[in-house]
Amino acid sequence: MDRKKLAFALVMCGLTLDNLSVSAGFTMTDSLEEKLHEDYATVSWVISSYSLTMGAFVILTGKLGDIVGLHVVYITGLVVMGVTGLIVALVPKAIPLIIFRAIQGIGGAALVPTSFALTASYFQGKEMASAFRYLVLSRTASFGLGTILGGAFSETSIGYKSYFYFHFAVSVACLAGLTFFVVKVPPHKVVKLRDLDYAGSIFLVAGLLLIILGFTEAGTRWDSPKVYVTIPVGVIVVVGVAIYELVIIERLKAKWPDGAFGRMAVMFPSELGTVELYIASCVSGLFVYCAYATTILSLLQFHMDDGDSPLIASLRVFPSSVGIILCGLAWRPHYTKGMDPRLVVVISTLICLGMSIWTWRFRDGEYWRYELVSLFIQGFSLSVFFQTTFLIMLQKVPMHLQANANGIFQTFGQVGISLGSAVIVSIIGQDASKLVTNVKRCFYLAFASYAAVIVMFAIDIAWDFWRGKTELKQEPKAETEV
Template identity: 25%
Template sequence: MTDSQPVEAEFVWTRRHTLIVVVICAALVLDTIDISVMNVALPRIKDHLGFSEAGLSWVVNGYLVTFGGFLLLCGRVGDILGHRRVLLAGLVVFAVASLVAGLAPDPATLVAMRAAQGVGAALISPMTLALLARTFPEGPRAKAIAAWGIAAGLSGAFGLIVGGLLTVGPGWRWIFLINVPVSVVVILGVLRWLDRDRRAGRSTQRFDLVGSVASTLGVALLTVAIVQSSQEGWDSAQIIAPFIIGLALIAYFVLHEGRVAKDPLLPFSLIRIPNVAGANVTQALVGSGMFAMLYIATLYQQEVLHYGPLETGLGYIPQTLVILATAQQTPKLVDAYGMRLTVIGGAIIAAIGMALLALSGPHGSYLVNILGPSVVIGVGMALTFLPLSLAAGTGVPDDQQGVASGLINVSRVTGGALGLSVVAALAAGYTNHQSKTGTATVTALNDGFQFGFIVAAGLLLLSAFTALLLPRKQAGAPAAG
């Protein structure tokens, strides 16, 4: 396959292309689902392995730190060494780490393997979008990325469902062990259906070692500070030190990339593309709202309504179905109204759903307080997936698709971690304030969750404003998608 215009004009979608999309989406789901799949299983893991309260958070945070920290570097590695080759390496790392995590005898082993899973996920995630951009020309690309966006959108809610089923069924260890056979199937699919990497021009590219170290450590330290802030508080040295060092490294990274690096890890020409910059800022805010919603709504159901893991997980099925149905119609909306209006509409709808969640009370119910708002949020979220994914890669050269995909995933994961941490900290702080005034425990918890939902709604409304950075109409998103 070449990149010449005649080939693109003669492109015909075949069964093989459908299988390529299925394989790539399966690889994406493997790493994105592991962000949320742990939430409903954490109480069981704590009891079985003897985690402390502070240590338990690192079952989730250990994954986010390495995932967010290595995304840019891994995206660039794929551009240089080949997207297919790096995808296979990531799947192997992810499978091995999942196997050891499933057999972990103690907390330290589990947290270490969660960090290793994060590295594998950072190798996988940027390659998925880059391979779609490489395989499909502009027109059919919208159809492929629509499926990619559906898979990404469904992963959060679907992870809670799977986590609940496995936790009350074969046990929490199968949350990890099930990744092994699935990874093997995906690896076989990659070997069978995806073209080998092209070698042309790759020898002229070099690794930006200094930029790689600065960006990876900087993002990782910022993520550590963010995810720990809800427990330690922003006045703690354990938060201030990594936060300041992380910011300093990011600042140096920007200076290095703009003035020193001959072959930069993050070419500034990429950020100057308006749709790329707008997509990343908006994705960070949308991700923060979505991460916060899944986390707080899950805690509300388990700690206030006293639902079990299975009940909580199954409660997200309607939202999952709504995301699937809405995402299938999103390409037509993008074609009719453009990326900007579609994302703005989606963000506002999601914010309304989040505000409805804030009406939940200590004696609420699933049908009254969870079902309707979660469905509304699902519609809003689905309307943002495709246009933001298209904007992040449209107009980007093939040899920068990996880093462009890594960048949008950094925005999603780091934005999600930041939003989750800020919302969780504010919710916990308000709960503590209510408790000190003599409010009953359940009511205080509910008040904190309500406040968290309001903050998350504000973040989603803010994303509607940043979506104004997106172009009114984006080529390459026809209704044929």
């Protein structure tokens, strides 16, 4: 096997650890409560602490990858994931476990943006399109696989610990392989680590921590100061960093292009704003991640509260992952050759909306009618959506900004997942006697999220036609045909 292809296979395998770490937690809460002798409020932070730091650090780690070398940041993240996985399996107390899960989240933040950037660095043309399909497949399908693994490992004698031993083993295997086969990607030729916008980085991480923390706390009480104070403050801080870098720093760069400001590496590069459909893809990623998380997690919670074991409940929602996997294997970008990618996004999202409405009709004893097929079709359509949006980034974002751009995209997605999770916990937890009604209420957020994506891209298409731009935006042929 080609060295680059072998390295890519190991990178792809390591990437799955991120979504596995998130979704496995959803079906391990009972085991965590039993083994740690803690209540749900405490063990939920074992799950949330990972998402908190992962979402807060992913832009920074992406930028570091572009500066010091993608393979350096990726392998560092893999080491952190492996070491913390072993520690979490061995630690018998909740508080240190929460702390090390938070550290593990930083490792996950290092894996995600660098994986996509490494793919863009390793391959070109048809090979890149093919590799990217498999990367999206592993990234999205691992979310569903994680719920099954979490439920399955919880059934063992040592409970949740067995999952983290598995997590450690996968990390070590990938790390051992990459030690021999990694293809090094040289760091940026001009920008150095000393040129990083350290002040902006610190405030950005702090702002994102506040936003995700606020949504995490919202699952318990939306009227708490931990929610209505932290989220707005976090948004203000993040927007402030963006304005500082996009306006003030850009003016200083123009004034002193050869000085320190001229070389400064910012978290929000102005070049990304000129990349066609990049901002729209990021915003749509937030809504789609939110809708998908809401659909899957609400059904998962319903089936567990209705008497299914975590393993059986996760198997019930697994058809969505099967759809993602089959689409990843069968779909080829040239199937939509000649179509505006925005139209592909609208159609795939419209199908997701229709299937989520059909799933919303679920009831006891009618799983085969309302959930099985609709979840499969929704997963298939989601894969088309992600392949389209990720391909936009791989093709149109400059190579030296690939990890940074993907980090921003993943941050939007993480906020969407946090919002969906908060809504589910706050609604379903209100009254156990109204389980079905409350789960159906959660679906309204999924409907609204999918609809927002459809409206956003439809307006953009209509605006171009109104201005007389009747030619479809087509992807470069060499890049999309596989």
